[in-house]
Amino acid sequence: MESKARQSMLAIRIREAGGPDVLEPFETAVPAPTADQVLIEVAAAGVNRPDILQREGRYPVPEDASPLPGLEVAGTVAAVGDRVHDWHVGDRVMALTHGGGYAAYAVANAGSCMNVPRNMTTTEAAGVPETGLTVVYNVFMRSGLADGETLLVHGGSSGIGTMAIQLAKSRGCRVVTTAGSDEKCRFCEELGADLAINYRETEWSEVCREHLGGANVDVVLDMVAGDYVDLNLSLLRDSGRYSLIAFQGGYRTSVDLRPLVARRIALTGSTLRPRSVAEKTAIRDRAREILLPALATGQVKTVVDSTFPLAEAARAHRHMETGTHMGKIVLTTAAVA
Numbered sequence: 512m513e514s515k516a517r518q519s520m521l522a523i524r525i526r527e528a529g530g531p532d533v534l535e536p537f538e539t540a541v542p543a544p545t546a547d548q549v550l551i552e553v554a555a556a557g558v559n560r561p562d563i564l565q566r567e568g569r570y571p572v573p574e575d576a577s578p579l580p581g582l583e584v585a586g587t588v589a590a591v592g593d594r595v596h597d598w599h600v601g602d603r604v605m606a607l608t609h610g611g612g613y614a615a616y617a618v619a620n621a622g623s624c625m626n627v628p629r630n631m632t633t634t635e636a637a638g639v640p641e642t643g644l645t646v647v648y649n650v651f652m653r654s655g656l657a658d659g660e661t662l663l664v665h666g667g668s669s670g671i672g673t674m675a676i677q678l679a680k681s682r683g684c685r686v687v688t689t690a691g692s693d694e695k696c697r698f699c700e701e702l703g704a705d706l707a708i709n710y711r712e713t714e715w716s717e718v719c720r721e722h723l724g725g726a727n728v729d730v731v732l733d734m735v736a737g738d739y740v741d742l743n744l745s746l747l748r749d750s751g752r753y754s755l756i757a758f759q760g761g762y763r764t765s766v767d768l769r770p771l772v773a774r775r776i777a778l779t780g781s782t783l784r785p786r787s788v789a790e791k792t793a794i795r796d797r798a799r800e801i802l803l804p805a806l807a808t809g810q811v812k813t814v815v816d817s818t819f820p821l822a823e824a825a826r827a828h829r830h831m832e833t834g835t836h837m838g839k840i841v842l843t844t845a846a847v848a
């Protein structure tokens with residue numbers, strides 16, 4: 512194995528299920544990559560809402576995953592496993608991790624890594640893998656958003672939302688989104704959304720229907736569920752597609768199922784984390800086709816809301832829980848450029 516790594520490192524662990532203060536820095540051994548993995552010297556790690564669910568004990572860690580939090584990193588390859596031929600020590604990469612991203616070093620499957628385009632900082636790159644692959648899979652692979660179609664995405668100012676708005680716009684799509692304040696709505700429209708609706712102040716589904724001249728949404732990306740399910744279904748056109756990725760509004764609801772039959776709507780859902788190595792590699796490959804070129808030309812950018820030193824992960828989680836952020840929250844290590 513080609514290697515250039517240290518023996519021990521700073522990482523963040525979850526002491527027990529609970530609030531942000533259960534995130535504690537500790538010194539631990541640098542993980543060893545398997546034959547199909549690379550070891551990354553982490554410069555920056557993205558913070559995602561699922562990290563909060565994991566910290567609270569509401570998002571079980573898959574058996575084969577690291578118990579440490581952190582689903583995405585960017586940095587430099589420090590070692591490669593014996594069967595890895597497409598990555599080399601010194602390569603600048605961004606990668607989906609199977610946990611363990613909140614650390615100075617993290618392992619990732621070779622098939623979960625992507626080159627960092629030259630125009631991106633490592634901090635920006637750390638915000639790409641989890642949101643990018645989630646959007647690519649759900650919106651493009653699963654729900655088949657085609658160029659020029661109309662996407663409705665909830666939570667437009669979130670990490671996921673900012674990625675979905677920009678990527679859909681880079682494909683010539685029309686985008687309607689929801690957000691929880693006028694400031695967030697303005698931010699979403701500056702990112703390219705054709706219409707951003709303040710869901711706290713208006714009947715967002717009525718405003719959306721009026722803007723589109725009826726039930727004219729081709730694809731919904733929904734992280735809310737609950738009462739939104741019925742409304743989303745009512746806005747989809749014939750043969751519309753609905754991708755559900757989270758349940759911030761509740762996972763039990765009463766739904767009028769007739770649109771699924773009468774208008775041939777496809778309702779689907781997924782979560783990225785437990786997918787197999789082969790599935791994640793296939794999603795990464797699709798991201799290389801549609802996301803990387805858009806990042807390289809600057810059509811899609813990571814909007815970095817704020818950065819925190821790795822050791823202050825608890826403060827980063829507290830910030831996410833205020834819900835005031837717009838875009839990505841990123842942890843940085845001593846290796847950040």
Ligand SMILES: NC(=O)c1ccc[n+]([C@@H]2O[C@H](COP(=O)([O-])OP(=O)(O)OC[C@H]3O[C@@H](n4cnc5c(N)ncnc54)[C@H](OP(=O)(O)O)[C@@H]3O)[C@@H](O)[C@H]2O)c1
Pocket residue numbers: 558559560561641642645665666667668669670671672689690691692695710734735755756757758759760781782783784831834835838
């Ligand atoms: N299934 C998967 O594979 C997968 C992968 C990654 C993330 N996710 C999920 O995707 C969501 C976003 O993740 P993130 O890391 O980007 O988190 P984030 O930045 O914290 O975003 C959460 C967003 O949810 C929005 N929201 C909450 N209630 C809403 C409502 N009633 N109507 C409209 N928007 C609402 C918030 O909007 P306001 O702040 O404007 O109120 C905020 O923009 C999370 O629920 C996460 O669990 C799923």
